[in-house]
Amino acid sequence: xASVSTVSVSETVKTKAKVSAFALAVVLFAVINGALVAxxxxxxxxxxxxxxxxxxxxxxxxDFQATPSAPDVVLLGSSLMMIPTACCDADFLKVTIDPVxxxxxxxxxxxxxxxxxxxxxxxxxxxxxxxxxxxFMVVSSLVSPERKPKLLIFGLSLRDFxxxxxxxxxxxxxxxxxxxxxxxxEIEAMLPLSMPSLLNRGEYLxxxxxxxxxxxxxxxxxxxxxxxxxxxxxxxxxxxxxLSEDTSTAASANxxxxxxxxxxxxxxxxxxxxxxxxxxxxxxxYKKRFKGKNDGLFKIQQEYMNKxxxxxxxxxxxxxxxxxxxxxxxxxxxxxGSYQKYLxxxxxxxxxxxxxxxxxxxxxxxxxxxxxxxxxxxxxGGKVLIDRIAAKLGSTPSARSGDPxxxxxxxxxxxxxxxxxxxxxxxxxxxxxx
Numbered sequence: 001x002a003s004v005s006t007v008s009v010s011e012t013v014k015t016k017a018k019v020s021a022f023a024l025a026v027v028l029f030a031v032i033n034g035a036l037v038a039x040x041x042x043x044x045x046x047x048x049x050x051x052x053x054x055x056x057x058x059x060x061x062x063d064f065q066a067t068p069s070a071p072d073v074v075l076l077g078s079s080l081m082m083i084p085t086a087c088c089d090a091d092f093l094k095v096t097i098d099p100v101x102x103x104x105x106x107x108x109x110x111x112x113x114x115x116x117x118x119x120x121x122x123x124x125x126x127x128x129x130x131x132x133x134x135x136f137m138v139v140s141s142l143v144s145p146e147r148k149p150k151l152l153i154f155g156l157s158l159r160d161f162x163x164x165x166x167x168x169x170x171x172x173x174x175x176x177x178x179x180x181x182x183x184x185x186e187i188e189a190m191l192p193l194s195m196p197s198l199l200n201r202g203e204y205l206x207x208x209x210x211x212x213x214x215x216x217x218x219x220x221x222x223x224x225x226x227x228x229x230x231x232x233x234x235x236x237x238x239x240x241x242x243l244s245e246d247t248s249t250a251a252s253a254n255x256x257x258x259x260x261x262x263x264x265x266x267x268x269x270x271x272x273x274x275x276x277x278x279x280x281x282x283x284x285x286y287k288k289r290f291k292g293k294n295d296g297l298f299k300i301q302q303e304y305m306n307k308x309x310x311x312x313x314x315x316x317x318x319x320x321x322x323x324x325x326x327x328x329x330x331x332x333x334x335x336x337g338s339y340q341k342y343l344x345x346x347x348x349x350x351x352x353x354x355x356x357x358x359x360x361x362x363x364x365x366x367x368x369x370x371x372x373x374x375x376x377x378x379x380x381g382g383k384v385l386i387d388r389i390a391a392k393l394g395s396t397p398s399a400r401s402g403d404p405x406x407x408x409x410x411x412x413x414x415x416x417x418x419x420x421x422x423x424x425x426x427x428x429x430x431x432x433x434x
Contacts, residue, residue: 054265055263056127056128057127057177057178058177059101060127061142061177064125064142069147070147070149071122071149072151073105073149073151073419074122074149075105075122075124075125076125076126076130076154077130077135077155077156078126078128078129078155079126079130080126080157080324080375080377081322081324082127082128083255083376083377084377084378084381085105085108085382085385085386086099086102086124087271087275087379088383089102089104089105090273090274090275091382092106093106097271098266098267098269100265100267100268103124103125104121104122106122107382108122108386111386111387114390115390115393115416116394117422120419127174129163129166129172131160131163131172131174131301131304132156132161132301132305133169133174133194135304139312140178140182140307141182142181143317148315148317150317150318150419151317151318151320151393151415152317152319154319154320154322155322155324156324156346157323157326158290159286159375160301162290162297162298163294164288164289164290164291165289167200168195168196168300169193169300169301169304193303193304251267251268251270252268253275254277255269255372256376279371281373286374286375287333290334290338293335293338298338298341302345305345305349306349309355313353318415318418320389320392321346321349322358323343323346323357325381327368327374327375330374330375346359356392365388393414393415393416394414
């Protein structure tokens with residue numbers, strides 16, 4: 001009995017020792033973590049040094065920043081704008097286009113030059129699945145008074161406001177990528193919109209209050225940088241052998257090929273000129289996207305639209321809002337009354353911020369042959385889209401909301417005249433949707 005009692009006491013002591021050690025470790029971690037959170041010893045890292053997998057966001061950002069000044073004209077929107085613009089360029093240039101490394105609209109540039117005599121670089125920053133909040137992240141991160149385009153063209157649809165597949169604004173790839181350009185204070189200020197529910201803020205709170213976890217990428221970058229420098233010094237005397245690139249993967253001729261998957265790589269897609277795309281029915285996907293009216297998300301996206309247009313107005317950037325064309329089949333999937341509410345918001349925002357508005361969803365301008373599925377246009381649809389945008393730019397009065405010196409639309413120049421300084425641009429006539 002004595003030996004059993006001794007063993008029991010020994011095990012109890014060991015258990016208490018383990019519990020005490022664990023409790024001490026927890027306390028020490030809490031103290032050290034609290035001190036780090038308070039002191040913030042690591043300075044903010046340059047966002048361009050934060051590692052990121054290849055994505056549409058990273059490719060477009062690198063291209064956008066590659067030139068000394070911002071592109072003159074920037075197209076924003078979802079794949080509804082991205083795909084037809086790229087397909088149109090393949091048809092126009094009569095060459096195969098890799099949309100990963102071709103972030104332009106050469107056709108829009110040509111149409112503007114035709115009307116104004118000026119060559120303005122037109123940049124396609126539309127992102128797959130782009131929400132209004134994603135456009136805000138692009139604009140607020142990359143556009144500044146020192147580096148800004150002359151004109152932003154927003155291709156919009158109801159899906160951009162109510163997509164049921166988007167839990168919150170912070171759940172998108174664009175939000176995650178462009179968060180690197182935001183300070184902690186800016187991220188905190190956006191929480192009511194980006195993560196309205198406490199359930200959405202789990203990862204954010206962990207990053208904020210567990211310092212070593214939240215700064216893991218920063219520490220990895222700094223460590224890797226130090227190791228690379230040391231390795232470079234040690235290997236400086238050895239010859240460098242360049243590895244050949246792997247080009248074994250065949251490019252897909254389907255524009256949708258690069259819209260899904262974990263990484264976006266050069267050579268994934270090859271858009272052929274005058275290509276024929278078999279009709280694809282994506283109704284099942286959009287039934288899920290339009291599962292409900294999603295009024296809460298709609299209200300949040302409208303607020304993001306206000307924030308975006310407010311910044312552009314303050315910086316004197318011209319804006320054209322384009323209601324993108326859709327097929328009747330896609331329209332029938334929308335929650336009852338939601339599309340009408342969306343159109344009212346577009347009109348209100350255009351009026352409030354002095355934006356031009358072009359409604360292309362009239363079921364007349366585009367025909368079924370212009371689409372490759374119920375929502376995405378092909379190259380022929382892209383041509384009609386750009387033609388109509390270019391015509392609108394040459395005919396719509398340029399307005400800045402709240403300007404008391406402007407009394408009549410007729411006294412204002414067109415958007416093209418405003419951004420090129422060419423007052424002799426002929427105004428397009430006999431256009432609908434004016």
